[in-house]
Amino acid sequence: MAPERARAAFVFPGQGSQAPGMGCGLRESSAAAASVWQVADASYGASLSDLVGAGSPEDLRPTDVQQPAIVAASVAAFAAFNETLGVDGAAVTANGYPVNVAAVAGHSVGLVSAVVAAGCTLVGEAVALVRDRGRFMATAAFEKPGRMAAVLGLDEPAVESLTSAIRTETPGSYLSVANINAPGQVVVAGDLVAIDRIVNEGRGAGARRVIPLNVGGAFHSVAMLPAQAAMRERLLAVGIDPPAAPVISNIDAGHLVDPSGIRAELANHIAAPVRWLDGVRAIEALGVRHIVEFGHGSVLTGMLRRTVKGIELHNVSDMASARAAAAALTDG
Template identity: 40%
Template sequence: MRAFVFPGQGAQAIGMGKALAEAYPAAAAVFAEVDEALGESLSGLIWDGDAETLQLTRNAQPALMATSLAALRALESEGIGVTAAAYVAGHSLGEYSALCAAGAIGLSDAARLLRLRGEAMQAAVPVGEGAMAALLGLDLDAAIAVAEEAQAQGGVCQAANDNDPAQVVVSGTRKAVERAVTIAKGRGAKRALLLPVSAPFHSTLMQPAADAMAQALAGVEIRDPQVPLVANVVAGPVQDGAAIRDLLVRQVTGSVRWRESVAWLAEAGVTETWEIGAGKALSGMIRRTAPGIAVRNIGTPDEARAAAASLNA
């Protein structure tokens, strides 16, 4: 049994998806539609721009979604559709990619929603006032204890991303997060470091962004996905469009329960995941969480062809 998984912010890189667009007309059409939806050449930035501009949240979010959907269209061109997967899942913004792949949200709508999501997240907290940090070598319970101790001394600090058994990201006000880094090192963390992000994602500080997304999502059609989504907020399957709308709002301030989502997939009988789009970060998290699940990456024409060959062998 197979699941398709879709990466989140941090996987972006200049040039991503260009080879897919050159090899597959259906992949090129994805970038063209996203450009039209946003009223600008996002594809030009992705392929020939500068990394600093691409890294901006307002650009990275729709860019990563476009690259993931281009990779999926390449697979479809090779005869493999989303129903080759029993489940879809995405890490944070990757959930929009997963839902678009599964037919729940239209591509143009997904692009506009992610542009708004990126802008609203950035606007929720002034630059420099929020921060995120990765705590490596601590499990979720230990990371929560660190965050609670840091927050008790003032500010906000919460577990934001439970990525795998030894990687938890905390998010909140800068001083509280910096405090958490110091506390984590004293609690046996192998490493604890601030991340190069511009806002404290997946914390209560993102409530203004959640409010903005609630308003935006209310005006967008969300259909039942063709295959169930294993959602970040509940770490379990959902296949109802109305429920998904609510979960996408809750996701902005809620934790990304990726480790639990992967564990759920393993328990459900998934034996293989295909990471669709840029980077390989999710595959590493999956290996560390559920070593019995085989991983495959689909981000280039050769990888799309190899995946098709693996099913037709």
């Protein structure tokens, strides 16, 4: 590491950041990014890059396509950033890395991208893992149908109270908080009837808006317990090394610094709420001056703008933004 440099955190987006064509320009302009996509194609078992490059939004909707595509695009962006730094590969190196990385974090499936960037596992292993993760989650969603909705304008305790009331009044409901993303932005997951109720009743309870999300299931809820169990078994075959920088937990915002903790997190967070806001607060407490989001779009950067003050935010999705972020982080 470089202790004289300003501290930085690297973050990686999850579902909702995908779009047809994401990463295509970067593949053409960065040899490092192109190499990541080649490995991703081989590990996925089909041309993931063609699916992303020529597919429609509907083609990217299945979780076993969407999740590997997001991880590939994010890791490719990080590899391009490393390329501008003169660093080979798609990981922070333990010694001599030119940026002072205080932590890495990822939102939901983005946690897998973060684990790759921390040097815990290789991108080929990660793409195959999240392909299976997506399949496990799709199967669980088929067996226990559900949806998700974003509740805007209420804090977590108010949303917890609302979900508890609806759950109590709805036989068989498993409605619960699934993501705490930013102040006044909480996502819930649950059975179809309960989600309809919160969409219709949320404004009456004080929410500014309640928006149904176009996702394939009630992710980060008890509906995903079978996927969690399958993922735990699948992870036994995945090599995980100690991270070069702490990985921030989605579950409790703790610092994951050993392989056993990271392995447990990668399974357990599938059925647990993503406490992203707590993770951001944990990053703030590290005294970072920069947070860099790697991947298509700027979903996390948008949340961060509503959450942090006095921290420079960067998004790397093409070579121009990779060079700009690299210059900002190595100049101080």
